[in-house]
Amino acid sequence: MTDTATATSSVLPEGWEMVIGLEVHCELHTATKLFCSCPNSFGDEPNANTCPTCLGLPGSLPVVNEQAVELAMRLGRALRCDVKRSIFARKNYFYPDQPKDYQISQYDLPTNEHGHLDLPSGLRVGITRAHIEEDTGKLNHVGGGGRIHDAAHSLVDYNRAGVPLVEIVSEPDLRTSEQAKEYVAELRAILLATGVSDAKMEEGSMRVDANVSVNRAGEPWGTRCEIKNLNSLRSLGRAIDHEALRQIQLLESGERIRQETRHWDEASGRTGTLRSKEDADDYRYFPEPDLVPLEPTSEDIARIDAALPPLPAARRATLAEAAGVETTDAAVVLAVQRDLDPLALGALGAGADAARVLTHIEHNLAVDGAEALSPEHLATLVKMETGGELTATQAKAVLAEMVETGQDPAAIAKAKGFEALDTGALEAIVDEVIAANPDEWETFRTGDDKARGKLTGFFMGQVMKASKGQADGKAATALLRTRAGL
Amino acid sequence: MSEPATAVEIATAVRSGERSARSVVEAHLAAIEAREADVHAFNLVTADAALARADEVDARVAAGEDPGPLAGVPIALKDNLCTTGVPTTCSSKILDGWRPPYDATVVQRLAAAGAVSVGKTNLDEFAMGSSTENSAFGPTKNPHDLTRVPGGSSGGSAAAVAAGFSPLGLGSDTGGSIRQPAAFCGIVGAKPTYGAVSRYGLVAFASSLDQIGPFATTVADAAVLLEAISGHDPLDSTSLPEAPLALTDHLTRGVEGLRVGVVKELLDAEGIAPDVQARTRAAVEALEAAGAKVEEVSVPAVIYGLSAYYLIAPAEASSNLARYDGVRYGLRVDAPTTGEMMDATRTAGFGPEVERRIMLGTYALSAGYYDAFYGKAQKVRTLIIRDFEAAYERCDVLLSPTAPTTAFPFGAKADPLAMYLNDVCTIPSNLAGHPAISVPFGTGDDGLPIGVQVMAPALAEGTMFQVAAALEAHLAEEGASS
Numbered sequence: 016m017t018d019t020a021t022a023t024s025s026v027l028p029e030g031w032e033m034v035i036g037l038e039v040h041c042e043l044h045t046a047t048k049l050f051c052s053c054p055n056s057f058g059d060e061p062n063a064n065t066c067p068t069c070l071g072l073p074g075s076l077p078v079v080n081e082q083a084v085e086l087a088m089r090l091g092r093a094l095r096c097d098v099k100r101s102i103f104a105r106k107n108y109f110y111p112d113q114p115k116d117y118q119i120s121q122y123d124l125p126t127n128e129h130g131h132l133d134l135p136s137g138l139r140v141g142i143t144r145a146h147i148e149e150d151t152g153k154l155n156h157v158g159g160g161g162r163i164h165d166a167a168h169s170l171v172d173y174n175r176a177g178v179p180l181v182e183i184v185s186e187p188d189l190r191t192s193e194q195a196k197e198y199v200a201e202l203r204a205i206l207l208a209t210g211v212s213d214a215k216m217e218e219g220s221m222r223v224d225a226n227v228s229v230n231r232a233g234e235p236w237g238t239r240c241e242i243k244n245l246n247s248l249r250s251l252g253r254a255i256d257h258e259a260l261r262q263i264q265l266l267e268s269g270e271r272i273r274q275e276t277r278h279w280d281e282a283s284g285r286t287g288t289l290r291s292k293e294d295a296d297d298y299r300y301f302p303e304p305d306l307v308p309l310e311p312t313s314e315d316i317a318r319i320d321a322a323l324p325p326l327p328a329a330r331r332a333t334l335a336e337a338a339g340v341e342t343t344d345a346a347v348v349l350a351v352q353r354d355l356d357p358l359a360l361g362a363l364g365a366g367a368d369a370a371r372v373l374t375h376i377e378h379n380l381a382v383d384g385a386e387a388l389s390p391e392h393l394a395t396l397v398k399m400e401t402g403g404e405l406t407a408t409q410a411k412a413v414l415a416e417m418v419e420t421g422q423d424p425a426a427i428a429k430a431k432g433f434e435a436l437d438t439g440a441l442e443a444i445v446d447e448v449i450a451a452n453p454d455e456w457e458t459f460r461t462g463d464d465k466a467r468g469k470l471t472g473f474f475m476g477q478v479m480k481a482s483k484g485q486a487d488g489k490a491a492t493a494l495l496r497t498r499a500g501l
Numbered sequence: 502m503s504e505p506a507t508a509v510e511i512a513t514a515v516r517s518g519e520r521s522a523r524s525v526v527e528a529h530l531a532a533i534e535a536r537e538a539d540v541h542a543f544n545l546v547t548a549d550a551a552l553a554r555a556d557e558v559d560a561r562v563a564a565g566e567d568p569g570p571l572a573g574v575p576i577a578l579k580d581n582l583c584t585t586g587v588p589t590t591c592s593s594k595i596l597d598g599w600r601p602p603y604d605a606t607v608v609q610r611l612a613a614a615g616a617v618s619v620g621k622t623n624l625d626e627f628a629m630g631s632s633t634e635n636s637a638f639g640p641t642k643n644p645h646d647l648t649r650v651p652g653g654s655s656g657g658s659a660a661a662v663a664a665g666f667s668p669l670g671l672g673s674d675t676g677g678s679i680r681q682p683a684a685f686c687g688i689v690g691a692k693p694t695y696g697a698v699s700r701y702g703l704v705a706f707a708s709s710l711d712q713i714g715p716f717a718t719t720v721a722d723a724a725v726l727l728e729a730i731s732g733h734d735p736l737d738s739t740s741l742p743e744a745p746l747a748l749t750d751h752l753t754r755g756v757e758g759l760r761v762g763v764v765k766e767l768l769d770a771e772g773i774a775p776d777v778q779a780r781t782r783a784a785v786e787a788l789e790a791a792g793a794k795v796e797e798v799s800v801p802a803v804i805y806g807l808s809a810y811y812l813i814a815p816a817e818a819s820s821n822l823a824r825y826d827g828v829r830y831g832l833r834v835d836a837p838t839t840g841e842m843m844d845a846t847r848t849a850g851f852g853p854e855v856e857r858r859i860m861l862g863t864y865a866l867s868a869g870y871y872d873a874f875y876g877k878a879q880k881v882r883t884l885i886i887r888d889f890e891a892a893y894e895r896c897d898v899l900l901s902p903t904a905p906t907t908a909f910p911f912g913a914k915a916d917p918l919a920m921y922l923n924d925v926c927t928i929p930s931n932l933a934g935h936p937a938i939s940v941p942f943g944t945g946d947d948g949l950p951i952g953v954q955v956m957a958p959a960l961a962e963g964t965m966f967q968v969a970a971a972l973e974a975h976l977a978e979e980g981a982s983s
Binding site for chain 2: 072073282305306
């Protein structure tokens with residue numbers, strides 16, 4: 016890969032570096048919860064999806080959901096992890112959203128360990144582990160501004176309690192907030208491609224904790240702080256940058272960084288202390304005696320590997336090769352992120368111009384429903400463009416309607432009355448515009464590149480006005496240059 | 502007692518229509534009425550539900566159906582087994598008012614076998630204790646001597662069976678909580694192989710050690726009850742895949758040629774009374790006389806069992822009992838913040854022994870101490886299993902006393918350590934996950950019952966019951982000839 020990620024961030028003052036490691040929690044896309052047969056679904060009436068086991072009633076016992084284990088192992092293999100014998104462990108702490116006052120998680124023997132994730136930019140990020148655990152319930156604080164400390168009372172919804180999660184822990188291999196966002200975006204693409212999770216950050220089915228430290232260039236890494244529960248890529252980037260700057264300010268004023276857990280307040284754009292290391296719970300992990308070890312056989316692993324769908328990196332390579340561009344090409348990266356690579360490949364296969372296809376993918380198809388577009392229709396549209404039947408502007412309008420209606424591009428173009436001017440008509444309009452603006456034309460013809468650049472915009476505006484938007488901008492520009500003898 | 506009939510006799514009579522389940526239940530309710538005020542075996546007697554259930558059984562018989570192998574047999578359930586809509590207290594204030602919305606698997610299986618629950622029996626709070634003195638609702642008395650404890654923690658079920666309140670009882674055994682009260686009350690009590698009986702619906706004390714098991718007046722009754730409750734349960738991940746145990750065929754096989762080992766370390770353990778040692782030796786001789794090959798064997802690691810147990814069991818308990826936080830069920834003591842509410846609830850709800858074990862267990866699992874305590878205890882557990890395996894290469898079953906003494910007077914073991922020593926012979930089977938049974942084998946110098954323990958490898962309950970039946974037969978002959 017060519018464009019290797021750089022290790023400097025624009026937001027940091029000269030001479031400072033940051034180190035980032037991420038913990039990503041995401042809900043597994045199972046039919047039922049991790050240890051009982053209650054539905055795993057979002058948005059239901061509070062406490063509708065509960066039973067003695069996920070309520071932690073006395074005498075209830077957990078039974079592990081095979082589908083959850085299968086999905087977790089599938090993710091592990093997609094992240095190139097070792098998938099081995101693993102056990103569940105209890106993480107003990109008291110909290111009202113925690114029905115048993117312990118969480119069934121994994122500790123020293125997680126299901127997946129020692130993997131890696133290759134980012135589109137070429138950076139390889141180590142995956143320390145990806146373990147299985149159950150989610151907690153959800154507290155709703157009533158009165159007093161909705162915070163736990165001054166609420167009149169709190170209500171607990173246990174629908175989420177026992178929902179299966181994987182926690183994916185990265186090595187501290189990230190150096191900028193951009194890389195962190197790229198990592199999460201790529202991880203999300205893998206979760207979607209493998210069907211492991213629907214990874215909806217806005218619904219909380221994917222949440223990110225960021226560990227951030229700073230150090231002066233050439234010096235050892237600093238003390239880290241953890242920012243909890245970031246639920247959008249934008250928050251992630253802002254929180255990391257803010258936290259790094261906060262730490263640098265402290266260090267520059269001679270203070271020390273205390274290891275602590277912080278929360279991100281999106282409204283104020285700041286992080287604040289949640290708890291310091293000294294207050295941290297001792298979770299008293301021990302092997303969960305109510306469950307037996309998970310022992311995948313080599314046949315299980317082979318079966319999972321065989322069933323893995325093409326992963327984003329491979330899909331980028333396929334599309335890049337078909338389009339004759341680099342795998343780091345922005346349109347290629349976006350196409351795979353948005354699941355549009357089958358569309359692009361289909362259109363290319365139908366003989367459409369690669370540059371036009373990628374342009375549409377990158378600029379005109381970042382919308383819902385784009386993946387349902389027919390590759391043949393996209394190819395037809397691109398051919399109409401390259402054949403001069405539609406201008407780029409018209410093609411964009413037609414494309415938008417194709418996404419909406421699924422109709423054939425020729426029919427849409429006809430209905431809209433789009434017809435590109437033939438070459439003769441365009442020449443006539445261009446000559447008319449030149450004749451009407453002799454001074455500008457003289458400058459265009461004889462001036463330097465800068466002046467000509469400015470005037471190109473002027474002439475194009477005149478041409479579009481005269482042609483009522485039907486002129487092909489590219490063809491008109493080329494014609495202007497020919498007339499100027501360039 | 503007016504109702505000497507065994508469970509097997511009752512079920513036979515009820516299934517054949519010779520006797521109604523209602524008359525059986527009425528007779529036992531009358532026995533409870535007569536003596537429960539003295540014994541205090543029950544936290545709750547469910548007389549009306551029992552009679553209604555008996556009528557159902559009778560209706561099935563009248564309809565020509567077979568209500569099952571325990572048709573019409575009254576049974577007493579330890580009050581840590583969940584029963585739908587019926588308070589399940591674990592003899593703790595903290596579960597005040599809680600009624601489970603579901604039945605334990607064993608309770609369902611008993612119903613399917615035609616048994617009739619007569620009530621929920623007293624126990625040491627959350628099954629933590631060896632005398633039933635730790636109950637929040639007052640102690641149970643030993644029916645043989647009301648000044649003495651019935652043993653524990655399943656003292657209520659043991660006393661109920663010994664007093665003739667019900668021919669059968671269910672207990673749970675984490676470190677001897679079925680076998681020791683069986684010995685103290687002069688009845689049969691068995692702890693099955695770990696995983697042979699589902700734990701679903703048993704309120705957990707120490708999950709890796711807890712097993713539900715039968716109390717009965719005869720070995721055959723205990724066998725029939727264990728058959729009815731055993732077998733795989735998909736709701737318990739630690740449940741073994743095996744089909745229900747088949748035991749009754751073994752009862753008449755005798756012990757000719759069986760290899761029986763007496764565990765030296767347990768027979769000579771600290772605190773084993775001379776009369777208990779004498780009865781254990783008498784049991785060995787009885788088996789030898791019946792054709793068994795007897796030898797003394799060494800299982801060296803069992804001497805560490807007690808120490809390992811008192812780290813593992815409290816550690817698991819500290820986590821299992823965390824959920825009693827006042828948030829959703831049971832006791833809640835209100836306080837300004839959630840954290841303070843949890844503290845106040847737990848302080849008011851748990852008795853001193855439960856508090857002590859939660860503290861011990863929390864400490865044993867703490868960062869920096871885990872390896873030295875919990876980790877080390879698990880290694881001891883592995884050693885005990887290994888030593889047992891070696892002994893079982895030479896022997897089919899092993900023998901030891903069940904408890905160091907006969908039933909002791911109330912208050913005699915006020916020192917927790919003295920109380921813990923009561924479990925020295927029973928704990929190793931829990932740590933190994935092996936089955937063990939206590940069979941009455943005569944009385945001590947004070948005239949109170951003594952039990953002998955028969956231990957067997959995992960899933961060798963058949964052989965274990967075979968030996969238990971032989972001891973029972975010998976005792977009957979001994980009684981007949983004296």
